Amino acid sequence: MTEEADFKKVAQVSDIEEGQIVAVEVARELIVLSKLEGEIYAINEMCGHSNGPLADGFIDGDQIECPWHGSRFCLKTGEVTQGPATESVARYAVRVDGDDIFLGPVIG
Numbered sequence: 001m002t003e004e005a006d007f008k009k010v011a012q013v014s015d016i017e018e019g020q021i022v023a024v025e026v027a028r029e030l031i032v033l034s035k036l037e038g039e040i041y042a043i044n045e046m047c048g049h050s051n052g053p054l055a056d057g058f059i060d061g062d063q064i065e066c067p068w069h070g071s072r073f074c075l076k077t078g079e080v081t082q083g084p085a086t087e088s089v090a091r092y093a094v095r096v097d098g099d100d101i102f103l104g105p106v107i108g
C-alpha cells in the first residue's frame, strides 16, 4: 500500500498549461508531468528506445513523440503507441491537493 510519506511535492497545477508538459527532477530522475483535461499525469522522461529526451518531444493529444526516432508514448499510461521503442516508460502515482502536485511511486 502506498503511504502518504511516499509522495513528494514536485510542482503546482498552475505551472502546467492544459495539453502541455513540464519536466521536473525528482531523486535524480527526470519526470514529465502533463495536464490533460484537467488531470495531472506523470511518466519517466527517458524514452524507452535509446533514452531520448521526451521533455523535448512533440505533444499530440494524450501522446508524446520522442524527438530522436519518433517513438510515441501515452502521457497517461507510459505505454508505447508507436515504435521503434518496445518498452513502455514508467508511470508514477500522482496526487493533487489544491494547486500542489505530489509525485508518488512507480505504478506501471
Ligand code: FES
Binding pocket: 047, 048, 049, 050, 051, 052, 053, 066, 067, 068, 069, 070, 071, 083, 084, 085
Ligand atoms: S530514443 Fe526515443 S525513439 Fe529512439
